Amino acid sequence: MLRIYPVPEEEEAARQGEALDTPLGLAEAYAYPPREAGPYLRANMVGSLDGAARAEGRSAPLSSDADMRVFGVLRALADVILVGAETARHEGYRPAKARAAFAARRAADGQSPAPAIAVISRRLDLDFDAPLFAAPSVPTLLLTGAGAPRAALDRARAAGAEVVIAGEGDGVEPARVVRELAARGHARLLHEGGPRVLAQFAAAGVLDELCLTVSPLLTGGDAPRIMNGPGVTPPARYVPRSVLEEDGFLFTRYVRA
Ligand SMILES: NC(=O)c1ccc[n+]([C@@H]2O[C@H](COP(=O)([O-])OP(=O)(O)OC[C@H]3O[C@@H](n4cnc5c(N)ncnc54)[C@H](OP(=O)(O)O)[C@@H]3O)[C@@H](O)[C@H]2O)c1
Incomplete structure (x- = not known):
């Protein structure tokens, strides 16, 4: 993998490229801010050259080996992974795996061996017998609103999920999601x-x-x-922190200005 922004000094380029080819080196390139700075929400998405978020109904056809390495490293750095119910259903979400390469680092950081998955849903039409809810190493969180269906909430709790109410209606309010997760010690989102x-x-x-x-x-x-939803009004400015490249794929990292 190559760093193409910020442009490395010539003698640095080869060393940085080698580091980016290791999981821990790649992790350095995506380090979260210090925990003391409070909760920090990062999103990781893939889009086609013409902006599509899926091909043939899934994101996998847009991805690559290097993209999966970045995906895995971002997971390994996180306390919790947020996902919409439709993506969890469609992509067959399972519990995140604990990775040996990150075990010491996560333990030293006070993190669980693997990040928890947090599914965002209103209707709670989810398979609570599936491994995501029934057999994770860290309990899966279910983020929903106060008006969510009672019977499904009971099924989720019985399966071992941690229900987090993060909205007054049937759905969650994003700022409240961040606050509720932070209150449970999850800062790296x-x-x-x-x-x-x-x-x-x-x-x-x-x-x-x-x-x-x-x-x-x-x-x-x-x-x-x-x-694909409400607009950001006025448009919010983000600034590039880094751009990496492998096999024609660009791995961009933008932070809020
Ligand atoms: N390109 C990428 O990086 C990428 C990443 C992820 C997914 N995808 C693709 O995107 C597609 C799925 O995405 P999507 O946009 O259709 O669905 P989504 O955002 O994953 O999930 C939508 C669902 O989230 C729940 N939801 C939405 N707003 C909510 C709120 N305020 N409170 C509580 N729950 C709420 C609802 O679940 P209930 O119906 O359960 O109430 C809703 O049906 C798939 O094709 C997937 O492959 C692409």
Whole structure:
């Protein structure tokens, strides 16, 4: 993998490239701010060259080996991974794996061996017998509103999920999600979409960082962009922190200005 921004000094380029090829070296390139600075919400998404957030109904056809390495490292750095219910259903979400390469680092940081998954849902039409809820090493969180269906809430709790009420209506309010997770000790937040939930977090002004993989594929069609919901008004400015490249894929990291 190459760093193409900030442009490294010539003699640094080879050393940095080698470091980026190791999980811990790549982790350095994506370090979260210090915990004392408070909760920090990063999103990681992939889009085609023409802006599609999915191809053939899924994000996998837009991805690459290097994209999966970045995806895995961002997970390994996070306390908790937020995901919309539709993405969890569609992509068959399972508990995140603990990785040996990050075990010591996570333990020293006071993190659980693997990040928890936090599913965002209103209807709670989820398979609570699936491994995501029934067999995680860290309890899966269910983020929903106060008006969520009672019977499904009971099923979720019985399956071992930690229910977090983060909204007054049937849905969650993004700023409250961040507060509720922070209150449970989760400061390093990673949002994996999908487009409908991510748009709400961006519109609410709580998105600190966007890691966007630009896939070198044209898909055409009518797929949504990586955010598909309320607008960010006025548009919010983000500044590039880094751009990495491998195999024609660009791994951009933008932070809120
Ligand atoms: N390109 C990428 O990086 C990327 C990343 C992720 C996903 N994707 C793709 O995106 C597609 C799925 O995304 P999507 O945008 O359709 O769905 P999504 O954002 O993953 O999930 C939408 C669901 O989230 C729940 N929800 C939405 N707003 C809520 C709120 N305020 N409070 C509580 N729950 C709320 C609802 O769940 P209930 O119906 O359960 O109430 C809703 O149906 C898939 O094709 C997936 O492959 C692409």
